[in-house]
Amino acid sequence: MSLRFVLDPELTPDLRERVVALWVDVTNAGGAVGFVAPVSTDDVRRLADPTFAGVTDGPDRLLLGYAGDRLVAALIFCDNRFDLKAHWCVLKRVMIHPETQGHGYGLALMREAEHLGRALGHRALHVTVRDGLGLDGFYRRLGYREVGRLPGALRVAPGDDRDEILMWRDLTPAN
Numbered sequence: 001m002s003l004r005f006v007l008d009p010e011l012t013p014d015l016r017e018r019v020v021a022l023w024v025d026v027t028n029a030g031g032a033v034g035f036v037a038p039v040s041t042d043d044v045r046r047l048a049d050p051t052f053a054g055v056t057d058g059p060d061r062l063l064l065g066y067a068g069d070r071l072v073a074a075l076i077f078c079d080n081r082f083d084l085k086a087h088w089c090v091l092k093r094v095m096i097h098p099e100t101q102g103h104g105y106g107l108a109l110m111r112e113a114e115h116l117g118r119a120l121g122h123r124a125l126h127v128t129v130r131d132g133l134g135l136d137g138f139y140r141r142l143g144y145r146e147v148g149r150l151p152g153a154l155r156v157a158p159g160d161d162r163d164e165i166l167m168w169r170d171l172t173p174a175n
Contacts, residue, residue: 003065003073003108007116011056018071019064020048022095029098032130036156051076051093063116065109072097073109077120088124089117110142118171125171130154131163144169 009015023044027035034047054060055076065073078090091113096106117125127144129135131154136146144167152161 026095072100091127125169129165
């Protein structure tokens with residue numbers, strides 16, 4: 001089943017709860033989306049509320065992916081809020097529901113992000129990745145390249161500091 005994408009949906013209370021539920025499920029399955037498992041809805045809501053404000057009040061953009069009527073994918077195009085960086089954006093909270101992984105939804109979501117990134121006038125996309133999960137390999141296969149690394153920047157547990165990997169996808173056409 002292919003995904004149906006929605007950019008900038010109306011963030012009704014019901015949709016907010018569905019995004020938070022996705023975020024909780026992804027985190028508790030081991031996903032690196034701002035938390036370390038286990039998390040509760042209340043834990044995620046503390047970060048989700050200001051994230052939603054950046055979408056509803058601007059300038060951030062929310063992309064959702066649906067399999068049928070089920071929300072299974074999400075990411076946020078985060079504006080840099082700095083004029084000298086207006087030509088590229090950061091992708092945050094890239095999420096695929098754990099029960100639907102292995103169906104190509106991650107690839108579809110990231111390809112849609114590239115397509116929309118170009119349509120929105122971005123020359124590049126940036127994503128940060130928690131080291132130790134193999135996610136950098138996924139992004140490399142999509143044309144992202146490592147452009148930096150912050151050693152031990154992410155403390156996932158006492159004595160377990162992980163590198164934050166900075167990855168970049170050029171969206172300009174090859175000559």
